[in-house]
Each structure stands twice: as structure tokens, then as C-alpha cells.
Amino acid sequence: xxxxxxxxxxxxxxxxxxxxxxxxxxxxxxxxxxxxxxxxxxxxxxxxxxxxxxxxxxxxxxxxxxxxxxxxxxxxxxxxxxxxxxxxxxxxxxxxxxxxxxxxxxxxxxxxxxxxxxxxxxxxxxxxxxxxxxxxxxxxxxxxxxxxxxxxxxxxxxxxxxxxxxxxxxxxxxxxxxxxxxxxxxxxxxxxxxxxxxxxxxxxxxxxxxxxxxxxxxxxxxxxxxxxxxxxxxxxxxxxxxxxxxxxxxxxxxxxxxxxxxxxxxxxxxxxxxxxxxxxxxxxxxxxxxxxxxxxxxxxxxxxxxxxxxxxxxxxxxxxxxxxxxxxxxxxxxxxxxxxxxxxxxxxxxxxxxxxxxxxxxxxxxxxxxxxxxxxxxxxxxxxxxxxxxxxxxxxxxxxxxxxxxxxxxxxxxxxxxxxxxxxxxxxxxxxxxxxxxxxxxxxxxxxxxxxxxxxxxxxxxxxxxxxxxxxxxx
Amino acid sequence: xxxxxxxxxxxxxxxxxxxxxxxxxxxxxxxxxxxxxxxxxxxxxxxxxxxxxxxxxxxxxxxxxxxxxxxxxxxxxxxxxxxxxxxxxxxxxxxxxxxxxxxxxxxxxxxxxxxxxxxxxxxxxxxxxxxxxxxxxxxxxxxxxxxxxxxxxxxxxxxxxxxxxxxxxxxxxxxxxxxxxxxxxxxxxxxxxxxxxxxxxxxxxxxxxxxxxxxxxxxxxxxxxxxxxxxxxxxxxxxxxxxxxxxxxxxxxxxxxxxxxxxxxxxxxxxxxxxxxxxxxxxxxxxxxxxxxxxxxxxx
Numbered sequence: 146x147x148x149x150x151x152x153x154x155x156x157x158x159x160x161x162x163x164x165x166x167x168x169x170x171x172x173x174x175x176x177x178x179x180x181x182x183x184x185x186x187x188x189x190x191x192x193x194x195x196x197x198x199x200x201x202x203x204x205x206x207x208x209x210x211x212x213x214x215x216x217x218x219x220x221x222x223x224x225x226x227x228x229x230x231x232x233x234x235x236x237x238x239x240x241x242x243x244x245x246x247x248x249x250x251x252x253x254x255x256x257x258x259x260x261x262x263x264x265x266x267x268x269x270x271x272x273x274x275x276x277x278x279x280x281x282x283x284x285x286x287x288x289x290x291x292x293x294x295x296x297x298x299x300x301x302x303x304x305x306x307x308x309x310x311x312x313x314x315x316x317x318x319x320x321x322x323x324x325x326x327x328x329x330x331x332x333x334x335x336x337x338x339x340x341x342x343x344x345x346x347x348x349x350x351x352x353x354x355x356x357x358x359x360x361x362x363x364x365x366x367x368x369x370x371x372x373x374x375x376x377x378x379x380x381x382x383x384x385x386x387x388x389x390x391x392x393x394x395x396x397x398x399x400x401x402x403x404x405x406x407x408x409x410x411x412x413x414x415x416x417x418x419x420x421x422x423x424x425x426x427x428x429x430x431x432x433x434x435x436x437x438x439x440x441x442x443x444x445x446x447x448x449x450x451x452x453x454x455x456x457x458x459x460x461x462x463x464x465x466x467x468x469x470x471x472x473x474x475x476x477x478x479x480x481x482x483x484x485x486x487x488x489x490x491x492x493x494x495x496x497x498x499x500x501x502x503x504x505x506x507x508x509x510x511x512x513x514x515x516x517x518x519x520x521x522x523x524x525x526x527x528x529x530x531x532x533x534x535x536x537x538x539x540x541x542x543x544x545x546x547x548x549x550x551x552x553x554x555x556x557x558x559x560x561x562x563x564x565x566x567x568x569x570x571x572x573x574x575x576x577x578x579x580x581x582x583x584x585x586x587x588x589x590x591x592x593x594x595x596x597x598x599x600x601x602x603x604x605x606x607x608x609x610x611x612x613x614x615x616x617x618x619x620x
Numbered sequence: 621x622x623x624x625x626x627x628x629x630x631x632x633x634x635x636x637x638x639x640x641x642x643x644x645x646x647x648x649x650x651x652x653x654x655x656x657x658x659x660x661x662x663x664x665x666x667x668x669x670x671x672x673x674x675x676x677x678x679x680x681x682x683x684x685x686x687x688x689x690x691x692x693x694x695x696x697x698x699x700x701x702x703x704x705x706x707x708x709x710x711x712x713x714x715x716x717x718x719x720x721x722x723x724x725x726x727x728x729x730x731x732x733x734x735x736x737x738x739x740x741x742x743x744x745x746x747x748x749x750x751x752x753x754x755x756x757x758x759x760x761x762x763x764x765x766x767x768x769x770x771x772x773x774x775x776x777x778x779x780x781x782x783x784x785x786x787x788x789x790x791x792x793x794x795x796x797x798x799x800x801x802x803x804x805x806x807x808x809x810x811x812x813x814x815x816x817x818x819x820x821x822x823x824x825x826x827x828x829x830x831x832x833x834x835x836x837x838x839x840x841x842x843x844x845x846x847x848x849x850x851x852x853x854x855x856x857x858x859x860x861x862x863x864x865x866x867x868x869x870x871x872x873x874x875x876x877x878x879x880x881x882x883x884x885x886x887x888x889x890x891x892x893x894x895x896x897x898x899x900x901x902x903x904x905x906x907x908x909x910x911x912x913x914x915x916x917x918x919x920x
Contacts, residue, residue, distance in 0.1 A: 255663075428771075580863055
């Protein structure tokens with residue numbers, strides 16, 4: 146009867162065997178980080194520089210373009226920019242690589258030195274731009290912004306909306322080309338609001354009353370998606386802090402200044418939003434993702450939703466014809482706020498980068514110059530419905546309700562533009578903690594004071610971490 | 621058994637290639653991870669800088685790391701315990717202690733219990749997203765709503781989230797252990813069972829004093845398997861939990877933190893040191909389990 150159960154002396158010996166095998170494997174295995182080839186500067190073939198060809202692109206050099214194929218699709222590259230490049234250099238062979246997983250696709254290539262020429266570094270799996278720059282993997286784009294604008298007059302930098310070049314600064318130099326001009330605020334269905342005689346609130350008291358009315362009408366008055374998009378909410382907290390105390394507080398956040406998160410403006414902003422969360426935020430939203438919440442808004446179940454101007458385009462397949470996207474600025478906290486109610490956050494977003502070891506650097510710069518030309522930007526707006534950083538490129542295009550509303554908000558804001566949080570690019574680790582703490586605050590598990598204290602503690606920890614390269618901005 | 625002449629060479633000939641592949645693609649990366657754990661590699665340069673035990677000093681002060689370790693300890697106790705109890709119970713019902721027939725339709729149940737095992741983890745993740753959905757569109761909350769009860773934040777309540785995930789892990793693994801134990805029970809000699817029955821042994825007593833002791837080796841193997849599974853959990857936590865490992869780290873596990881530190885924070889060196897910690901933890905567990913549970917084999 147013996148042997149009915151399997152004998153198992155092998156487990157132990159297998160473990161022992163594995164250990165031996167491990168010792169033997171060393172010399173055989175290929176390295177994840179390859180050999181040191183930092184000598185390879187990879188400038189690639191060059192042609193002669195001229196007024197039409199300011200970077201000296203070699204006409205027959207190949208160009209590899211990696212596009213994040215997310216909400217914007219990749220038709221803007223395949224149907225607009227790449228054909229424009231091809232027209233300039235008919236002999237050039239363009240390799241177009243669409244992907245949703247930028248980091249997974251490109252990180253090993255950066256490690257081995259075999260990099261593409263132009264990358265749209267975007268999506269939830271984007272690479273850490275700060276880390277790339279810190280390792281000397283990014284090309285300084287000063288040359289691009291100083292080149293003559295394609296199909297226009299003056300330099301490229303003069304043809305862009307204010308703050309566009311600055312939005313791409315890392316360590317004081319423009320390493321990122323930020324392409325889309327985005328307006329942030331509270332998004333709602335203007336048709337629904339009109340029908341119910343609701344109007345966006347200018348102060349938090351009014352906001353409280355408005356959300357109360359929306360709740361009474363049977364809707365969920367305010368929502369954001371806690372499962373994967375709690376950053377939409379910390380934007381609102383940051384914007385409100387900026388409205389109270391001016392842009393300096395946002396600059397201090399990015400510079401990891403001591404005590405900025407525990408300072409009065411941030412605490413007031415956190416308190417104001419925590420009150421909204423406590424009274425009007427349905428607990429189920431913490432477990433939903435952004436598209437689920439956005440679709441609920443399209444179905445008329447959600448009043449106001451914090452987001453940016455890409456929202457309308459992202460939702461266009463779910464949006465009923467009667468739904469009219471509109472954006473409202475965040476409400477004021479008090480009459481002594483530094484910036485008026487009409488102040489909005491508007492920023493250049495969506496990073497495009499050129500690796501410093503790109504094989505066709507000149508071609509990549511030229512490709513970006515094409516993107517930043519009026520024609521290229523206009524084509525982008527037509528394909529994606531998003532406005533670019535190129536001044537006046539969308540003039541004359543018939544804009545969607547959401548884009549029209551964004552434009553109106555920008556006109557009303559005038560010079561009162563609230564800047565973006567660059568710590569999202571610079572300090573991913575801090576940003577991740579901020580997301581968690583934002584959910585804790587908005588869904589009522591911690592007070593505004595604890596929120597400020599815990600976020601400040603994380604900022605201090607990142608500041609003290611010598612292995613994270615530090616960035617700085619002054620404006 | 622003696623191999624025929626030249627047989628050893630023949631066998632090694634076949635084994636050489638898979639072993640080589642295993643060394644290059646499994647053991648090699650392990651060794652590299654050990655090396656990287658002592659560097660500040662950010663994932664994009666070709667030359668990592670050696671920084672001694674800095675990573676490990678940081679690791680021991682890292683609140684998130686300890687949170688993850690605590691979750692592994694909870695998993696390590698809860699997952700095998702719950703899975704084994706349920707698995708043994710079902711297997712016993714299917715076999716009635718071994719040899720004899722189990723409940724009616726036991727072959728059918730055996731197949732049904734096994735279903736979750738053949739589903740990919742990603743499928744299970746998506747399935748349970750629908751189960752646990754926090755609003756009334758969720759399966760569980762829809763049922764609660766139909767009964768007039770308030771919705772439960774299965775994955776949003778920090779005290780509940782980890783247990784909701786453990787429930788999925790148990791659901792997923794129970795079928796395999798039912799089959800494993802059923803096979804073990806089927807091989808228990810008929811005479812032993814019959815003798816016990818003749819002596820008027822009750823079902824419960826039969827289980828605890830006959831079946832379980834004779835099944836001990838299988839249970840031990842199952843415990844090690846489940847223990848090793850308790851050091852993973854990455855895929856389910858990543859697909860199901862709020863904010864990947866949330867709310868506020870309430871469900872995070874080491875593989876997730878390794879992934880986050882490497883691919884989100886670009887701290888490959890630090891992530892590798894976490895990997896080394898995980899390696900040591902799971903190895904310690906395996907060795908301890910084998911030592912503690914070693915006992916005289918029952919011959920029959």
C-alpha cells in the first residue's frame with residue numbers, strides 16, 4: 146500500500162539545486178542595463194543648415210515617432226504631421242509607433258541606448274521626465290524655440306501662448322515640448338443648468354447652495370473618480386489655494402518649500418473642499434474610475450465635475466446631442482482672495498520629448514517645428530478637438546461648446562492665469578502620496594489639518610531624499 | 621532504477637536547453653536584482669552607481685514597506701487557513717472521507733469548483749470589479765439594494781478592502797485545493813475507512829482522526845503553495861483596489877510597491893532592494909514551513 150501518496154524528497158533538493166544554479170548563471174545572463182555606451186551622443190547624419198532647414202536635417206535620414214495612442218488617438222501624427230514632414234523630405238522614411246504603454250515600450254530602449262527620435266510621453270504609463278533629464282537622456286529644446294517659426298514670422302517661441310515654453314522647463318531648461326493648451330475648472334452641462342435655472346457659483350457659500358439645489362433635484366451634485374483620478378481633485382485644491390494667495394503658493398509647492406502645505410491658504414482651500422466632499426460627495430465615487438463618473442455625468446446623474454478641457458473630446462462617444470459641455474472657474478473662498486473669481490488654471494500640457502541619443506536629432510527638432518507651425522497645430526485641433534499652444538492656430542475653426550466655453554473663460558480671466566503643478570512631472574513619489582491623501586480628505590477619513598500635515602511630511606521626505614534630483618522654478 | 625547505457629547522457633541532453641533557458645531568464649535577473657539593490661539605478665542610465673546599504677536603511681524606515689509587510693502577514697495567516705478549511709470541507713463532502721462515495725453529483729461539483737482556476741487573473745479582476753462596484757450597478761451592492769440595505773464600500777472602506785481582496789484570492793484558489801485534497805483522500809486505503817466505520821466512527825471524528833492525519837503531507841504542500849501565493853497578490857490588488865493599493869495604502873503588497881517604485885518613481889535600485897526583501901521573506905517562510913511541519917511519515 147505504500148507509494149499511494151507522492152514521495153517528496155525532491156522539494157528540498159530542488160531548492161538546494163536552485164541555489165547552485167543561481168551561482169552558475171551569473172556569467173551567462175544578459176544584463177538589463179547593458180554596457181556603458183555614454184560616449185554615443187547619437188547626433189546622427191546631418192545635412193546643411195539653411196533658412197528652410199535650420200537644424201540641418203539630412204534629407205534621407207529615417208525618423209522614428211512614438212505616439213501615445215490614448216484619448217487623442219494618433220491620426221494627428223499619421224494624417225497631419227508625418228505627411229508634412231514627408232513633404233519636406235520625400236526621401237525620409239518615417240517609422241510610426243503607436244502605443245498605450247510608453248514606459249514598458251521605451252524604458253528598456255533608453256537603458257540600451259537604442260532610442261526613437263520623437264516621443265509623446267503621456268498616459269498613465271508615461272516615463273518620469275525628471276528621471277530622464279537627470280540621467281541626461283533628454284535633448285535641450287532651446288534650439289527649437291529659437292528657430293524661425295515655420296510658415297510664419299519670428300521665432301517659434303514668439304508664436305506660442307504665454308507660459309508654454311516655461312511649462313516644459315526641467316532644471317531651468319526647456320526639455321519638454323508641451324503641446325496642448327488646457328483650461329481647468331468645474332465642468333457641467335450648460336443645457337441642464339439652463340433648464341433648471343442653475344448658475345455656476347462665484348463663492349463657496351453660493352457653491353454650497355447650488356450643490357444643495359442640485360442634490361434636491363435628485364442628482365449627485367459633485368463627483369470625481371477616487372479609484373484612478375483623485376488628482377483631478379487635488380488640482381481643485383491647488384487652484385483654490387492659488388486663488389487665495391496667488392501663484393506664489395503653487396510655485397512654493399513645486400519647489401517643495403518648507404511648510405507650504407501647512408500654510409493658511411492651502412489649509413483654507415483643503416477645508417473648503419473637504420466641506421464639499423462631506424456634504425455632497427457620494428462615497429461610491431471613491432471606487433469608480435474617471436470614465437464611469439464622466440459617463441454618469443453624460444447621463445444626467447452628476448452635477449459638476451472637476452477636469453480639464455480634454456474632457457469633452459474624451460467623452461464625445463458617450464455624450465448625448467443635447468449635452469453642452471461648459472466650464473466654470475472654481476469659486477472664491479473670500480472677498481480677500483488675491484485673484485478674482487474669473488481666474489482659471491490654463492496650462493500647456495502633454496509632453497513631447499526628444500532623446501539626447503536620438504539617431505536623427507535634427508529631424509526630430511524639425512518634426513517638432515512642424516507640430517508648432519500654424520498648419521500643424523490647426524490640423525491637430527481638427528483631428529483631436531484640442532487647442533494647442535500655438536497662438537491663433539484655431540482661429541476660424543468652428544469650435545465645440547466645450548472649447549468655446551474654455552475660450553470665453555480664458556478671455557474673462559485675462560492675465561489672471563493660475564499655473565500648473567509641475568511636481569506632477571518632477572516628483573512622482575510625492576504626487577502618488579498626494580493622491581491617496583486627497584481621497585482620505587474628500588471622503589472624510591482625515592481632517593483638513595491632518596491632510597496638510599501628512600502631505601507636508603511627504604514633501605519633506607522627498608526633499609530630504611538625496612536620490613531624487615531636485616527641480617526649481619521661479620515663475 | 622538503473623538507466624540503460626548512455627541513458628544519463630540522453631537525459632541530460634534533453635535537460636540542458638531548458639535549464640540553460642531557466643538560468644538565463646530566471647536566475648540571471650534574480651542575480652541582477654541583488655546587484656541593483658545596492659545601487660541608485662534610475663532605470664535609464666547604462667551605469668548604476670553603487671550606494672552600499674542605503675536602500676535597505678531607507679527600506680527599514682519606509683512606512684509603506686511595513687504596511688505591505690503587515691498585509692503579507694495577514695495574507696499568510698488568513699489565505700491558507702480559510703482556503704484549507706473550505707478546501708478540506710468540500711473535498712470531504714465530495715469523498716466522504718475517502719474511498720466511499722461523496723454527496724450526489726460530486727463529480728459535477730468537483731469540475732465546478734475548479735472553474736476559477738482556469739480563468740486568467742485579469743479576467744477575475746474584471747469579474748470582481750463588477751461584483752464589488754461601489755454603486756448600485758455592482759452585483760453585491762445591487763443585491764443589498766434590492767433587500768433595502770445601504771451600499772457597502774467593499775474596496776473603499778479601508779477596514780474592509782483587504783478582506784474583500786482575500787475573499788477573491790480564496791475564491792480563486794479553493795477549487796485547486798478541493799481537487800488536490802480529493803485526490804489525496806481517494807488514495808486513502810479503503811480498509812482503514814471501513815475499519816473505522818465498523819467501529820462506529822462518526823463523520824466528524826473520521827475526518828479529524830483518520831482522514832486529516834493521512835492527508836498531512838498534502839496539506840503541508842498546500843500550505844507552502846498558499847504561503848507563496850500570499851507573497852504575491854499583485855494582479856488583483858492592481859486591478860481591483862482604489863488608487864492601486866489604496867485607500868491610502870490599506871491594501872498594498874510588496875510586488876505592487878516594487879512595481880510602483882520601479883516603473884512610476886524610476887527608483888529601480890530601491891525597488892530591487894524591496895525585491896530582495898521579498899525574496900528573503902518568502903524563502904524564510906518556505907524553509908520554516910518545511911522544518912516546522914516535518915514529522916514522521918505515516919506508512920500504510
